[in-house]
Amino acid sequence: MRVLIAALNQEQQPDPVMPLGALCVAETARAEGCEVAFFDACFSGEAWRTELSGLLSDFQPDLVGLSLRNVDDVAWPRARCFLSHYQEALTLVREALPSCLTVLGGSAFSLFPQALMDLLPADYGVAGSGEQAFAQLIQCLMNGDRPKQPILRSSSDVHALPALDLVDVKRYLSEGGMLNVQSKRGCAFKCSYCTYPLLEGRHVRMQWPGSVAQYLKQTQDAYGVDYVYFVDNVFNVPSHHAKELCRALIDEGVAMGWTAQVTPVGLDRSLLQMMKESGCTSIDLGTDSLSEPTLHALGKSFRVEDVERVSRWCHEIGLKFSMSLILGGPDETDETLNQTITRVSACAPTAVVAFLGVRVYPCTPVHGRLLRDGFLDGTEDLLRPLFYVSPQVEPHLLQTAKELKKVRRNWWFPGLEGPSRFCRRARARGVRGPLWELLG
Numbered sequence: 132m133r134v135l136i137a138a139l140n141q142e143q144q145p146d147p148v149m150p151l152g153a154l155c156v157a158e159t160a161r162a163e164g165c166e167v168a169f170f171d172a173c174f175s176g177e178a179w180r181t182e183l184s185g186l187l188s189d190f191q192p193d194l195v196g197l198s199l200r201n202v203d204d205v206a207w208p209r210a211r212c213f214l215s216h217y218q219e220a221l222t223l224v225r226e227a228l229p230s231c232l233t234v235l236g237g238s239a240f241s242l243f244p245q246a247l248m249d250l251l252p253a254d255y256g257v258a259g260s261g262e263q264a265f266a267q268l269i270q271c272l273m274n275g276d277r278p279k280q281p282i283l284r285s286s287s288d289v290h291a292l293p294a295l296d297l298v299d300v301k302r303y304l305s306e307g308g309m310l311n312v313q314s315k316r317g318c319a320f321k322c323s324y325c326t327y328p329l330l331e332g333r334h335v336r337m338q339w340p341g342s343v344a345q346y347l348k349q350t351q352d353a354y355g356v357d358y359v360y361f362v363d364n365v366f367n368v369p370s371h372h373a374k375e376l377c378r379a380l381i382d383e384g385v386a387m388g389w390t391a392q393v394t395p396v397g398l399d400r401s402l403l404q405m406m407k408e409s410g411c412t413s414i415d416l417g418t419d420s421l422s423e424p425t426l427h428a429l430g431k432s433f434r435v436e437d438v439e440r441v442s443r444w445c446h447e448i449g450l451k452f453s454m455s456l457i458l459g460g461p462d463e464t465d466e467t468l469n470q471t472i473t474r475v476s477a478c479a480p481t482a483v484v485a486f487l488g489v490r491v492y493p494c495t496p497v498h499g500r501l502l503r504d505g506f507l508d509g510t511e512d513l514l515r516p517l518f519y520v521s522p523q524v525e526p527h528l529l530q531t532a533k534e535l536k537k538v539r540r541n542w543w544f545p546g547l548e549g550p551s552r553f554c555r556r557a558r559a560r561g562v563r564g565p566l567w568e569l570l571g
């Protein structure tokens with residue numbers, strides 16, 4: 132059977148991101164004995180249509196898997212939505228090869244499986260981790276059967292390695308500044324707005340640290356990979372796994388820089404130290420707010436003092452750190468907003484990435500609360516970017532953000548800012564890792 136996997140994401144902010152999940156399912160198809168082709172739209176610009184058409188006509192696949200990563204850019208007020216791009220791609224496949232079967236997958240699909248099946252009439256869709264369900268779909272089709280349900284889910288966790296030979300790894304390194312790797316799936320925290328536990332489950336499933344380190348060593352030897360982003364929802368939980376991984380990176384002689392998303396919950400200084408020793412150049416400290424009432428409304432499991440302590444350690448150890456914030460979320464008032472701005476500035480992070488308002492997703496506690504409070508009535512189309520901004524700060528939140536931006540060079544508001552020449556130039560100079568590291 133011939134399988135074409137098409138990774139449709141073209142977003143370049145904050146960096147072009149290698150289609151890790153699509154490459155994992157491509158490897159799955161290969162393991163099932165399929166002949167596999169891969170289309171990566173990331174660097175194709177407007178030429179993606181002709182390139183995809185050409186591949187469809189040359190390769191004549193029996194099954195096309197469309198990988199849908201982002202629904203939108205989650206950046207209020209700009210909020211660019213990517214759904215029409217996905218619609219166009221599916222239409223192109225259907226018109227080119229009417230008898231070819233189509234299957235949707237990826238995080239965008241997993242967040243809205245039914246709504247996206249309605250919008251994009253593919254034959255099948257795989258929600259959540261794709262490997263096992265995709266393998267079963269292929270086996271079923273090879274046996275001449277057709278699954279009865281269009282929306283499929285994996286019932287057990289299989290974690291395939293990405294088929295790196297099918298993408299331009301070197302281009303991701305030079306233009307994206309890093310490769311990506313996953314050492315665990317799942318998150319057990321219950322932050323009120325967050326979709327990650329819905330996408331990956333609440334039960335954390337870890338890769339053996341030695342195999343992650345060996346894989347990275349291979350990418351170093353084969354492609355010259357010298358920087359990676361651990362895409363784990365929370366790198367440092369459980370702490371023992373993070374420590375074992377750092378130890379394995381050192382033991383295996385993995386000489387590369389890395390970065391990851393980290394929570395202050397249970398984070399101890401010795402782990403930060405080990406992270407630094409094993410190549411970590413910076414962390415993204417999941418902060419959201421530095422005001423107790425807002426942290427509570429966001430369902431965070433830490434307090435202001437925890438973030439302040441971790442910030443001190445980062446300065447002492449010499450580890451760069453960014454703080455990601457949500458300004459204007461539930462229960463935000465002028466007082467909590469000012470507290471956050473003052474306290475974040477006092478922590479002196481290398482950079483701040485501040486999202487405005489909360490993107491509302493189905494099945495999150497925030498969605499439930501907004502329904503209960505009467506802000507939403509349940510008829511809203513959450514597929515189209517819908518943001519909640521606390522009414523107490525909504526009238527002046529944008530102005531506050533714009534003024535902050537003028538005086539704080541290292542604060543970045545994704546909803547206000549477009550691509551910058553500074554970023555392109557930095558990558559052209561060979562800069563690796565998150566570009567915000569250059570701000571401090």
Ligand code: B12
Nearest residue numbers: 142152196198201202203204236237238257260261311362
């Ligand atoms: C790490 C991460 C980042 C890092 C990426 C760093 C890097 N170099 O890779 C950073 C911080 C830069 C980032 C940025 C952005 N991100 Co982000 N990110 C993530 C995160 C935490 C993990 C993504 C990942 O790599 N997962 C690991 C891979 C293996 O999983 P996967 O891609 O989902 O693939 C599996 C399945 O989806 C499925 N599958 C995938 N493709 C296919 C195809 C077929 C045919 C099949 C059958 C199955 C299948 O099988 C795969 C293997 O199991 C997710 C949240 C999450 N937990 O998923 C958000 C997430 C993907 N990001 C999201 C968004 C929106 C963005 C941004 C637009 C804005 C932002 N800052 O949040 C930018 C866009 C970047 C870009 N260029 O596209 C959203 C996307 C959905 C949505 N809400 O629109 C997510 C889901 C978070 C959320 N808010 O809900 N992100």
Ligand code: SF4
Nearest residue numbers: 318320322325327364
């Ligand atoms: S914000 Fe982070 S810690 Fe909280 S649920 Fe989401 S991934 Fe887990």
